[in-house]
Amino acid sequence: MSPLPRAGFDVAPAGLVRMRLVATGLLVGMAALFLAARALVPLHPAWGFVRAFAEAGMVGGMADWFAVTALFRHPLGLPIPHTAIVPRNKIRIGDQLAQFLRENFLVTHVIARRMQRLDVAGAIARWLTDPPEGAGGRFRAGASKLVAQALDALDPQRFGGLVQAAVANRLRETEVAPVLGQLLKAAMAEGRHQPLIDAAIRWASSALADNDHLIRQLVHDKAGTILRWTGLDETVANKLIDGLSGLLADMGTDPEHPLRRRAENGLDQLAWDLRFDPAMAARVEQVKAELIANPAMQRWLEGLWEQARAGLLAIARDPERAMAGRLGDVLRQIGETLRDDRRLACAINRFVRRAAVGAATDYGDGIVRLVSETVRSWDTQTITRRLENAVGKDLQYIRVNGTLVGGMVGLVIHAVDVALG
Incomplete structure (x- = not known):
């Protein structure tokens, strides 16, 4: 199976790499501290506490490293049973993820209840009558760039x-x-x-x-x-x-x-x-x-698309100018109508709600199959890398916490042992 194209989750975040080095460095530090404390115990009894702390921390860090690594791969490349859990269960993960989407998100009554709280017509009216400077400008710029690229990509002769x-x-x-x-x-x-x-x-x-x-x-x-x-x-x-x-x-x-x-x-x-x-x-x-x-009429018809395309490109490349002209007046009037006419707004919201519910009903199974088949098509390295990067540095914090908590437990056990001895 071919791996997916590189995406955001294919590259390890900088924070994950840093925390992985910290966790590994802490484990190595515990091992070095254990060796040093073991050699210094005859000089003073206090070094026994240090050795117990380092020993238990080293054990805890190794255990959590094994647990974290076993989720995604075989530790040290050894085929130990019940390791590389994610790669071995990628088909089941894909099916469960798809089923989770189907049962919790692509359900008609859930979508209808969620859409009931959304005022799509009101949002459109507010954006048309008083577009926000930041988000509205970025939206217009992005949408205009997308429209301009799409118009440029169309073959003038074929589409004309x-x-x-x-x-x-x-x-x-x-x-x-x-x-x-x-x-x-x-x-x-x-x-x-x-x-x-x-x-x-x-x-x-x-x-x-x-x-x-x-x-x-x-x-x-x-x-x-x-x-x-x-x-x-x-x-x-x-x-x-x-x-x-x-x-x-x-x-x-x-x-x-x-x-x-x-x-x-x-x-x-x-x-x-x-x-x-x-x-x-x-x-x-x-x-x-x-x-x-007539050839003259044919040439005129041929020029219709190019004239329309040129006009649309001019609007797309300079949306602020277009919004300031007659087109902007028309859009603002539409926004005011949506804002003031509650019957029209309710009709639009009802249409959007029914369209969303209908889309979930008609295409829900297709979306579920798409998710399941996409995860199935990933190779083991891709799904391992993406899930590990998605979880991020929290797994490495588990290693750090395991090392420190293990060290504290070893210190307590050694203190109890000294007190009872």
């Missing part, structure tokens, strides 16, 4: 193609004619079509003024020889141009002009045809299909 295809498919599936007919009807009901007619009239007047020479040339070419010889073609052209100019001027100033009324009737009929005439709907769909297939 997906966006283009999605928008194009959505346009193909949408019946445009009824929508256009409804929009035109609503615009006419509110009189918003009048500026369109006025603009058309102004455009026609401008086009007539800019192209009067074409009209004169047309009349001259169509006129007979006699009209051209007498110069009447120029008179006819002037009358025609003046008549058209006057007609357009009257249409522009008279809202009740007959031709203007006919234009409005034509727009009203167009709105009806767009909504109810199958032939008109078919023609609109054909035009829509041709527009979608």
Whole structure:
């Protein structure tokens, strides 16, 4: 089995290494003190107490070293029974840990009770309306960096193609004619079509003024020889141009002009045809299909994703600026709504609670299997190193305490022995 990638628990903490040296050094010191006291006992009886203290401390330290080491490996590499407890039971440890999670954390009523006390909507409202300087800033910075990296990692061509295809498919599936007919009807009901007619009239007047020479040339070419010889073609052209100019001027100033009324009737009929005439709907769909297939439209659709991506990147890379603009105003308004509308807040909290309970119900067994299979997949060195590092220096304190407590017990026993002797 391959070991896990290196993580925080794969490297021994500095405190653990230091305490391991202290415990080992204390044991070595007790051994040295025992040898020295044993040699000095004939010089003075007090050295007997020192020897008893060092001897018992050495025994206690050795016993606790054996006990601590036996949890994770064979002491001195010897296959002593009931040692290397953790590596030998890693499968059972994984199963028990997974079962512990299942029975104590991934239980629906436990999650529901815990979520009942959480005001998720209130927390979101407080963060949006008054984000904390420290945590909020770090959160925005971290989230913005993550979003920016994710956007940079996306393949513009591939993802842009997906966006283009999605928008194009959505346009193909949408019946445009009824929508256009409804929009035109609503615009006419509110009189918003009048500026369109006025603009058309102004455009026609401008086009007539800019192209009067074409009209004169047309009349001259169509006129007979006699009209051209007498110069009447120029008179006819002037009358025609003046008549058209006057007609357009009257249409522009008279809202009740007959031709203007006919234009409005034509727009009203167009709105009806767009909504109810199958032939008109078919023609609109054909035009829509041709527009979608047009290379220019395809290029525009391709640019949609890149434009959206550029905008999102700009927001992600400068979240404070974005929060200070219109986006920030919108988010703050959302926060105020969540803060003031208790019904909405309760609905959001209820949704979050049900989502958490549903996730535990749907994926609890999967999480349990993941924990169990992950621990099973660890090699013995990995699980030993990680558990030992997770427990930390407390095990080494056991060795230190065992050495000192053993020494004190040996000192008491020696004192009792001297008193009784």
